Amino acid sequence: MLITWVYLLVKDKLLVWWRHRGSKAAKRCPRSGTWRVGKGDVKQGVAIVTGASSGLGLATTRELAKEGFHVVLACRSVGSGEKAAASIRASFPKASLQVSVLDLCLYKSILAFADSVEALVGNGTEHGPLRLLVNNAGVFTLTQRWTDDRIDRMIASNYLGHFILTNRLLPLLQKAAPNARVVNVGSWTHRAANFVPVRRQLLASGFDGAFRLGGPQFYTPAYSYQASKLCIIAHALALHKRCYQEAKESRRVSVNVADPGFIYSALLREVPGWLHVPAVWIYAILRLMHPARVGAQTVLDAALADPTVSGQYFFGGQGRTLEPSKVLASTGIVEDVWRESCAIQTDLRLQHGGPHIAVPGAS
Numbered sequence: 001m002l003i004t005w006v007y008l009l010v011k012d013k014l015l016v017w018w019r020h021r022g023s024k025a026a027k028r029c030p031r032s033g034t035w036r037v038g039k040g041d042v043k044q045g046v047a048i049v050t051g052a053s054s055g056l057g058l059a060t061t062r063e064l065a066k067e068g069f070h071v072v073l074a075c076r077s078v079g080s081g082e083k084a085a086a087s088i089r090a091s092f093p094k095a096s097l098q099v100s101v102l103d104l105c106l107y108k109s110i111l112a113f114a115d116s117v118e119a120l121v122g123n124g125t126e127h128g129p130l131r132l133l134v135n136n137a138g139v140f141t142l143t144q145r146w147t148d149d150r151i152d153r154m155i156a157s158n159y160l161g162h163f164i165l166t167n168r169l170l171p172l173l174q175k176a177a178p179n180a181r182v183v184n185v186g187s188w189t190h191r192a193a194n195f196v197p198v199r200r201q202l203l204a205s206g207f208d209g210a211f212r213l214g215g216p217q218f219y220t221p222a223y224s225y226q227a228s229k230l231c232i233i234a235h236a237l238a239l240h241k242r243c244y245q246e247a248k249e250s251r252r253v254s255v256n257v258a259d260p261g262f263i264y265s266a267l268l269r270e271v272p273g274w275l276h277v278p279a280v281w282i283y284a285i286l287r288l289m290h291p292a293r294v295g296a297q298t299v300l301d302a303a304l305a306d307p308t309v310s311g312q313y314f315f316g317g318q319g320r321t322l323e324p325s326k327v328l329a330s331t332g333i334v335e336d337v338w339r340e341s342c343a344i345q346t347d348l349r350l351q352h353g354g355p356h357i358a359v360p361g362a363s
């Protein structure tokens, strides 16, 4: 895993440099003034960041607050969210922030969170419409754990919870179209995910067994993590097709992927020190690691590019983009993941009740 990930990161860094070198720099997607709908202190609208309590989510929240958004910190606990909000206010007292509870592993928590957002932006409140959803939260678990609905926690946190949340919030984003956007946080590690035909059980189990090495007793967390990141990127591409390419202009929501590179964060907290520390040293010596605030610049690039920029994979900062893994273009995996995710969403609604959540593009 370590060698493959280093190799892939170095390759992507070289590729992005090559693609945008010299005169080709003009091909970058710069941030756009279109998002500045107000002047001075007038609010830009509402932005949601999932997993805003630490790492990349916290750094992204800080930057979006500086841009004038009212940012909803979607966190698993109020305590960690408030702590994060306080740390932002300490350096930027004008920040307009609000903490709301969201556990992406719990269907009912996703519905309750979406209801709170609806109440916030529903009737044209002071903060303006919902303009931005940053699907950032993620985990890397060393052992396999399950949600109450028997879904692998890594796939639920990193992808499936975001799939359902996005569908539920889409009508609110469409009200702000075309200045509305979804940003999915991806990772270069998705390039190591092999293609397997996606079936519902396989998806729900975090591709458990599909890539298993050495017999059924071994869970291979790196493979499941990579697969979950392949899924969140596949989701962005499927959403881009339905909500941007095939949508009427007045209802267009753009969708981009942001890959922050390798950043210092608590993501690999479960990896034992004897493996984690040398790995971090190798990345640091090769100058492949950055503070979360640097990774957040790529998220901001993806979020604040012109509204006509959609379906792009941002990597390396300064508005630079790359192509995601070829697997996504050639195997039908984008539509497979979409179809099976829709089926899981329907299963969960039948199990838990609650309102019908429309899926974009479904007739």
Ligand SMILES: NC(=O)c1ccc[n+]([C@@H]2O[C@H](COP(=O)([O-])OP(=O)(O)OC[C@H]3O[C@@H](n4cnc5c(N)ncnc54)[C@H](OP(=O)(O)O)[C@@H]3O)[C@@H](O)[C@H]2O)c1
Residues within 6 Å of the ligand: 050, 051, 052, 053, 054, 055, 056, 057, 074, 075, 076, 077, 080, 102, 103, 104, 105, 136, 137, 138, 139, 156, 157, 158, 185, 186, 187, 188, 259, 260, 261, 262, 263, 264, 265, 266, 267, 268
């Ligand atoms: N670190 C890297 O080098 C790197 C590289 C590429 C991509 N990424 C991606 O960047 C994103 C952020 O990761 P990070 O590095 O900033 O790690 P982090 O510091 O561990 O942050 C992860 C955040 O996600 C939240 N979260 C986890 N499970 C959740 C759930 N079920 N519901 C709601 N929130 C949940 C965590 O909340 P708690 O505090 O409550 O656990 C935390 O706020 C992830 O999607 C990750 O895959 C990271």
